[in-house]
Amino acid sequence: MAMVTAEQVRSSVGxxxxxxxxxxxxxxxxxxxxxxxxxxxxxxxxQLGEEVLAVAGGLSALGLRRGERMLLGPATRPEHWVVDLASVQLGAIPCTVDAALGPDQLHRIARDSGATVVVLTGPAELTRWAPALAAMPALRGVVVLDGDGHTRYADLLTAGHDAPLTEDSQDDPVAVVHTVADPAGVVVSHRDVLHRCVTQELARPTAPHPRTVAHLPLTHVEDRVLGLYLPVYSAGHVTVCQDPDRLAETLTTVAPQAFLGAPPAWERLATLIRHVLSTVDCSVPADETVLAPLRARLGLDGTVRFGGGAPPEVLDLLAGLGLPVGGA
Known part of the structure; x- marks a missing residue:
C-alpha cells in the first residue's frame, strides 16, 4: 500500500x-x-445520468426538497443507487436504514429523521414499515420499487417534472449513516466521502474505470464509499448482486478490482477455499502455482481493494491466500 499525504488528498479532491x-x-x-x-x-x-435526472424530477414532484431527508429500505438493487444519486442532485439527504433494526429502533429512526420521502422495495417491507410510516408527520410520499398502492418507481421515471438542480458545496451533507448497536445518525459530507475515495485511489491504485461487485445495501459509510462513491469518482462499473447464493458466481464473472464483503460472505468464500485446498497435495508448501489459480477461481486475482471483516481464522486463511481483507 502506497503512503498518502494530506496534501495529495486535498489536491486530488479539488x-x-x-x-x-x-x-x-x-x-x-x-x-x-x-x-x-x-x-x-x-x-x-x-444512461444512468438520464435515469438519475428523471428520478430526481419524480422525487421533486413528490415533494422532496433541498436539505430534506429521504429514507430508503435496505434493497441491494440498481434502483437504490439511482434514487440515492437523484436525491443528492436535488440537495436532499439520503439515508439507508439497516435491515437488522428491530421494530422500536425503526420506529424511532423514522420518527426522528423528519424524512419527507421513503423508498421501499415492496409489500413485505411496507407491512414492516407501516407503524413507522404512521409516526412520520413530515412524510409526503412513499415510493415502492415493486407493487402498487403508493408511488411506483416507474412513476418517478415518467413524471416529466424538471428537477430543480442546485449547485452543492463540499461541506453539504451527502448522506446520513447510522452507527451499529444502538444506532445514532451520523451526517457525512461530500468532502468526507471524497477524502475516503481519494485515499483509496492513491493508496491502492487500480486500472482506470475499475470493476466493483456490491452485494450490501448502502447502509454504512464503507458500503457507500466502495459501492457508490468510488465508482462515481473513478467512473467505474458496479455490478449489484442481490442474491447471496450467487455472490461467488458473480465474483468469478466480474473479476472485480474492488470488493467489500460482509463477514458471512467472506466465511462462505473461506468454505469454498477450504474445499479446494482439501483436493491439493499439502505435503509441500503452497506457492503461486497453487494460490494464483485459486484466487482466479474466486474472481479475486485482480482485486486491489478489499473491505469488510470476518473472524480471525477466516482473515488468516484469506491473508495466506494473498487476499488482505481489511476495513475500507
Missing part, C-alpha cells in the same frame, strides 16, 4: 462533489458501463 463528478462521468465517460443489475442489464454512465 473542488469536486459527488454531483459534479456524476455530471463529469455522463459527459466524459458516457459510453462506459456504470451499473449492472441481477437481470444482466447494464446502464452506461450516459
Amino acid at each position: 473542488a469536486w462533489t459527488i454531483s459534479r463528478l456524476l455530471r463529469r462521468d455522463v459527459t466524459v465517460h458516457g459510453h462506459l458501463p456504470a451499473l449492472t443489475g441481477a437481470d444482466g442489464v447494464t446502464r452506461t454512465w450516459s
Whole structure:
C-alpha cells in the first residue's frame, strides 16, 4: 500500500462533489458501463445520468426538497443507487436504514429523521414499515420499487417534472449513516466521502474505470464509499448482486478490482477455499502455482481493494491466500 499525504488528498479532491463528478462521468465517460443489475442489464454512465435526472424530477414532484431527508429500505438493487444519486442532485439527504433494526429502533429512526420521502422495495417491507410510516408527520410520499398502492418507481421515471438542480458545496451533507448497536445518525459530507475515495485511489491504485461487485445495501459509510462513491469518482462499473447464493458466481464473472464483503460472505468464500485446498497435495508448501489459480477461481486475482471483516481464522486463511481483507 502506497503512503498518502494530506496534501495529495486535498489536491486530488479539488473542488469536486459527488454531483459534479456524476455530471463529469455522463459527459466524459458516457459510453462506459456504470451499473449492472441481477437481470444482466447494464446502464452506461450516459444512461444512468438520464435515469438519475428523471428520478430526481419524480422525487421533486413528490415533494422532496433541498436539505430534506429521504429514507430508503435496505434493497441491494440498481434502483437504490439511482434514487440515492437523484436525491443528492436535488440537495436532499439520503439515508439507508439497516435491515437488522428491530421494530422500536425503526420506529424511532423514522420518527426522528423528519424524512419527507421513503423508498421501499415492496409489500413485505411496507407491512414492516407501516407503524413507522404512521409516526412520520413530515412524510409526503412513499415510493415502492415493486407493487402498487403508493408511488411506483416507474412513476418517478415518467413524471416529466424538471428537477430543480442546485449547485452543492463540499461541506453539504451527502448522506446520513447510522452507527451499529444502538444506532445514532451520523451526517457525512461530500468532502468526507471524497477524502475516503481519494485515499483509496492513491493508496491502492487500480486500472482506470475499475470493476466493483456490491452485494450490501448502502447502509454504512464503507458500503457507500466502495459501492457508490468510488465508482462515481473513478467512473467505474458496479455490478449489484442481490442474491447471496450467487455472490461467488458473480465474483468469478466480474473479476472485480474492488470488493467489500460482509463477514458471512467472506466465511462462505473461506468454505469454498477450504474445499479446494482439501483436493491439493499439502505435503509441500503452497506457492503461486497453487494460490494464483485459486484466487482466479474466486474472481479475486485482480482485486486491489478489499473491505469488510470476518473472524480471525477466516482473515488468516484469506491473508495466506494473498487476499488482505481489511476495513475500507
